Amino acid sequence: MIFGFGGNSIRINLKTQDIQRIPLENRFAREWLGGRGFISKILYDEVPREADPLGPENKLIVTPGVLSGHLAPTGSKCCFGAISPLSNGHGDSTVGGHFGPELKFAGYDLLIIEEIADKPVYLFIEDDRVEIRDAAKYWGLGSIEAEKLFKEDLGEDFEIAIIGPAGENLVKFACVSHDYGRQAGRCGIGAVMGSKRVKAIAVRGTRSLPTYDVKGTLDFTSAIIKRTAVHPNMAPWQKYGTAMFVGWANEHGVYPTHNFQTTFFDRYAGIDGQPLVDKLLVSNKACFGCWMNCGKYSKVQLPGKPVVFVEGPEYETGALCGGNCGFDRIEDVAYNNWVCDNTGIDSMSGGGIVAFGMECYEKGLITREQLEGHELRWGNVDDFEHFVDMIIYRRGIGDWFADGVVTAASRIGQGAEHFAVQVKGQGMSGYDGRGAPAMLLSYMTADIGAHHNRAWTITMDEDLGKNVIRGKAKVVVYLQHIRPFFDTASCCRLFWGEVDVTAEEHIDAIRLVTGWSDYTLDEAMRLSDRIWNLNRAHYLERNGGPGRKFDYPNARFYEESIPTGPSKGSKLSLDDLNIMLDEYYEARGWGKNGNPSREVLADLDLHDVIANLDKIGMLAELTTPLPQVRGERYKPKAF
Amino acid sequence: MTLYLKAGGMLREYLQPDVDVFTRRVECTEGLSLRDILISIGIRPVHVAMAFSGDRLIPLSHVPSDGETITLRPPVQGG
């Protein structure tokens, strides 16, 4: 028995219907920890480099990590991974709620789903029973309605991970939904699930999760609960969640507006957290074992539309489905959020791509005829909903957009690539990096494309100088190690970032549940570094090199200055981006071409990767010594 | 007049609490806005996403009264 873990992995072949249960090995568990770590290693080892992300050889990996299901701050997460149809590289996305813990209570740390079913199915898991079942009844339904139906059919205490019509129709930014409004949203994992014809995974677990020191864990985390309950950040978090940052992001000129044309939306007051809480809030909704309850559950009815319930809008949705599409009423943003959730598209990439469509329409690059007689105006809910419908059912030009913003831009042509907001095919999160260069560097270098969760730097950018370029790369590297670590351990990052639960305390929790008394933060950070290099190598092996050529955003971010708002006039040049990349590669121990070096891979014991990169001539030569410590912790200091 | 400012997270490192682990006592001139007070003690407004007086959300333009306790919430480290 391995303490801390469910103890088993399952390998499910959808074509042969073969289901293998394999005990989890302690060595593998400690080496890769779960979540993002398991995903990274298995994708690298098992998926052929030429495999189509939406073909039979790609694998869908579902894995709660070590802390999921435990009383820890807070073990609520579950990672979904696959080769991403957006980036054509390693993809992982994390969802909160109760799904990961439930898998562990059923005794599983890892599901590896292979091949393609010959008809729509769902996976039924109840402790030892693992079955591939017919899903004809549920296929075609929206995520929210189908989840409800599953619960009615199987029982309220089943936890469901599900795709909507977008995933079924292989929309490349489709998400996996859970608990009526939580999503493993990014990287298009929902499309991979749809390509395998898996509508849902339903799980119920009644096992005791093997835990090394139950009483120690109880005392340890109870003390943290007591301490953080009176933390000044706790009450505001509980009341407003993340929505309140719409105002802040505007006041500091980083808020994406009208498809990132500018970074200030003058009518933001209508879509901030206060109107959300005042007008729409039904209840506060928390993930498993979390006492911060940042989830806001809302109810909204627009004239002529059905009453809808939606979890959110959270900040990212409030940005990308809000001001980025020109919406100035919280009701509209909440409705857009519901449209994305129920159809099963990521509300971040979804908002981003609709905004791109809106800018194309504004510029006359797409016509009313192409929109089936509709328009695509900023801030119009009907237009938003209709366009999403065209995308998820791939009607007309909706088909181009369903394949992601890069494909859409190339089909539209006429210079649309310039404002197709993305890095490596992944649409950008809700912060504009022109007013915060390190944030842009974070997007440029993230393993999955332009996503904010690897490193978030806005306050640091302000501290070190809003338009300063040099000296920021090391901090981005540090953040790219510490922040994704929480996805590897499958716990929520917010307790670390927001209420002063230290990274060391998360390591203490890992020691208590696993009994690995010598586990250290250094070991965890080394794992982060290994994952990062492995994913980079994987990307290069799939897409060719040099790595540097993939690390640029669309041209808007280095050719246009910010026209309005607090960051007015901020502009980055291509030279600026190159300086940041040079510093970044150096801090990582990579070559100037952005490829990992033999030295860094050897230092991380990734010897198989050295051999693979060497074979295709992609090992970088270092011109400077390998930095022994990669990345630098940022300590804020009052000026 | 006297003002009590409370903060946690990264903001605490700027606030340098002296009353308890979260709270700093600040002596300031009456009539200044919260924004001005923050700047005068070395806190950039970018580090403050929200401010509360009790349960009530207040803007940075708020003019505090003597003895008031104000809680500052830093921005989410990436929504």
Place this chain on the structure above:
Amino acid sequence: MRIKVNAKACTGCRLCRQVCTMEKFGEVNPKKARLRIEAAFPEPGTYRPRVCTQCGACARACPSEAIIRDDRGVYHVDPERCTLCGACVEACPLGVMMRWEDGVPYKCDYCWRCTDTCNTGAITRVD
């Protein structure tokens, strides 16, 4: 002495269930907890904790007088006298007389671990 429920404040986190089983069974398995949370989603989107009120319906239903009230007013199951008939489980109006597999039924004995842990005010101790 009772547990006061404020359903509006419940966030469905199930911390109460988690700490309950850790405290009472020394196990990490919230399904075994001595209290429940009912979730009504997607509509109307609310949670309702169900906790023992020590109403005594279980004791009244027990044919073998195996459920005894202590001087705090808390009911306990005596495993020696229990015949495993299950009448108490059926009698409980709130569904919080618990049974795991075919074992002796068990119930909340007001250890207060859950109320000490809940920090939203959904369940609180009232003396």
